[in-house]
Amino acid sequence: MNQNTFTSMSGVAGENFLTEGDLNLSPLRERWTAENIDAATRLLLEEDAKYFLHQSLSTPCLNVLRACEGAYIEDRQGRRILDFHGNAVHQVGFRNPKVIEAVIRQLQVLPFCTRRYTNEPAILLAKKLAQLAPDSLGKVLLAPGGALAMGMALKLARMATGRFKTVSMWDAFHGASLDTISIGGEALFRRDIGPLLPGTEHVPPPNTAECPFKCGSQCSLQCAEYLEYVLRKEGDVGAVIAETVRSAPFFPPREYWQAVRAACDRHGALLILDEIPHALGRTGTMFTCEHYGIEPDILVIGKGLGGGLLPLAALIARKDLDIATDRALGHYTHEKNPVACAAALATIAYIEEEDILSHVRSLGAFTLEQLNAMQARHWLIHSVQGQGLMLGVTIDARDDSVEAAEDIMYKALAAGLNFKLTMGTTIQLMPALCITRTEMEQALRILEQVITDVEARLISSRLVLQSQRRELTDSQR
Numbered sequence: 001m002n003q004n005t006f007t008s009m010s011g012v013a014g015e016n017f018l019t020e021g022d023l024n025l026s027p028l029r030e031r032w033t034a035e036n037i038d039a040a041t042r043l044l045l046e047e048d049a050k051y052f053l054h055q056s057l058s059t060p061c062l063n064v065l066r067a068c069e070g071a072y073i074e075d076r077q078g079r080r081i082l083d084f085h086g087n088a089v090h091q092v093g094f095r096n097p098k099v100i101e102a103v104i105r106q107l108q109v110l111p112f113c114t115r116r117y118t119n120e121p122a123i124l125l126a127k128k129l130a131q132l133a134p135d136s137l138g139k140v141l142l143a144p145g146g147a148l149a150m151g152m153a154l155k156l157a158r159m160a161t162g163r164f165k166t167v168s169m170w171d172a173f174h175g176a177s178l179d180t181i182s183i184g185g186e187a188l189f190r191r192d193i194g195p196l197l198p199g200t201e202h203v204p205p206p207n208t209a210e211c212p213f214k215c216g217s218q219c220s221l222q223c224a225e226y227l228e229y230v231l232r233k234e235g236d237v238g239a240v241i242a243e244t245v246r247s248a249p250f251f252p253p254r255e256y257w258q259a260v261r262a263a264c265d266r267h268g269a270l271l272i273l274d275e276i277p278h279a280l281g282r283t284g285t286m287f288t289c290e291h292y293g294i295e296p297d298i299l300v301i302g303k304g305l306g307g308g309l310l311p312l313a314a315l316i317a318r319k320d321l322d323i324a325t326d327r328a329l330g331h332y333t334h335e336k337n338p339v340a341c342a343a344a345l346a347t348i349a350y351i352e353e354e355d356i357l358s359h360v361r362s363l364g365a366f367t368l369e370q371l372n373a374m375q376a377r378h379w380l381i382h383s384v385q386g387q388g389l390m391l392g393v394t395i396d397a398r399d400d401s402v403e404a405a406e407d408i409m410y411k412a413l414a415a416g417l418n419f420k421l422t423m424g425t426t427i428q429l430m431p432a433l434c435i436t437r438t439e440m441e442q443a444l445r446i447l448e449q450v451i452t453d454v455e456a457r458l459i460s461s462r463l464v465l466q467s468q469r470r471e472l473t474d475s476q477r
């Protein structure tokens with residue numbers, strides 16, 4: 001698969017800039033805009049571009065939204081689109097009525113909590129998270145965003161171990177702040193930004209598709225052995241930090257996390273698991289580490305915790321890590337925001353009452369089966385990955401892979417299905433967890449139709465190319 005074509009399409013240098021997200025600058029994007037965006041929307045997009053600082057991954061904006069509900073977003077032109085991206089905040093669907101009701105109730109009574117005071121929704125939420133989390137975890141701190149919660153986890157690990165070094169993974173994303181890009185592993189965030197946090201070592205993630213140990217299709221655990229090697233050689237690492245599963249998506253084997261957990265214990269490093277995009281049910285369990293039979297020392301969650309309405313993240317730490325009483329770990333103005341906490345409580349209640357976890361497991365299994373069947377029908381599909389409703393389809397069209405994946409993305413969008421590409425060629429499928437089977441079938445139909453169309457286009461353009469080459473050779477004879 002050649003991903004270098006992305007260079008010219010994205011306007012930035014080098015395939016190192018392939019990231020978790022698509023880069024928003026390409027001829028296909030321009031074509032999609034020309035074909036799908038009306039004059040009034042275009043004016044708004046121009047205003048957006050005029051007043052916001054531009055930045056990769058976010059601008060130029062694709063479209064203007066006016067509403068959302070359940071598994072759908074609706075654009076200004078009234079098109080309803082199944083949102084299989086949703087920034088992974090839509091565990092309980094967009095505009096969930098139960099969450100909205102809880103938020104409105106709280107807004108009318110206590111919308112803010114002055115420092116030094118606490119409030120009932122915050123206490124109830126901390127208690128609930130402590131009850132839900134793995135047994136050894138039980139102390140909570142809240143923050144108004146995932147990167148901030150990761151930053152608090154880093155500080156807590158330093159204080160608890162007296163060590164500042166960390167080991168984290170290449171290609172990882174833990175947030176966009178300076179401390180989190182230091183432990184993150186994407187060049188788009190790290191390159192040319194100046195000094196990052198010292199002592200932030202990186203190791204290869206358990207991603208068979210790009211394994212430097214060439215493990216093939218099955219993880220051979222050499223990456224876990226190498227991680228332990230680094231812990232041993234450094235000797236003073238305070239924390240290993242990783243996403244339990246990668247939203248890319250890839251899913252390490254159970255033995256990987258068991259080995260890493262044991263290595264952390266042997267070398268005195270805390271294990272911090274970042275489950276910001278997938279805790280609260282996306283993989284079919286409340287917390288993703290439950291699949292692996294391990295408990296981290298600190299678990300960080302966020303995104304959908306605020307019900308897809310309000311920014312909220314949390315770290316849930318081991319009970320005996322309550323050691324920083326004389327220091328500030330967070331001290332964020334909105335850390336115990338009662339409205340965000342009310343949204344989180346209503347979100348968790350919805351997940352429990354509607355048995356969203358079972359729904360995710362059964363619909364996830366159905367979808368994976370359908371995608372595997374689709375792979376058997378389509379040469380463009382290189383592989384299919386999935387756990388619960390975190391699914392991915394990787395496209396391989398040899399030198400045309402990135403362009404083909406992008407074409408699929410924009411064609412699907414025009415047909416009413418939104419998703420993002422990750423690392424250039426993987427279609428990431430993350431619907432609202434409350435999506436119905438009928439809606440899922442509709443999404444799969446759209447996906448298969450556009451893959452069929454792109455395959456046909458590629459075949460005909462390759463045939464044209466072949467015949468042009470033949471004519472050229474004939475004329476040169």
Ligand SMILES: Cc1ncc(COP(=O)(O)O)c(C=O)c1O
Pocket residue numbers: 145146147148150173174175176243247274275276277302303313
């Ligand atoms: C794995 C992971 N960690 C951390 C973050 C950062 O969260 P936030 O954007 O709330 O700071 C994200 C956001 O995409 C994420 O996917």
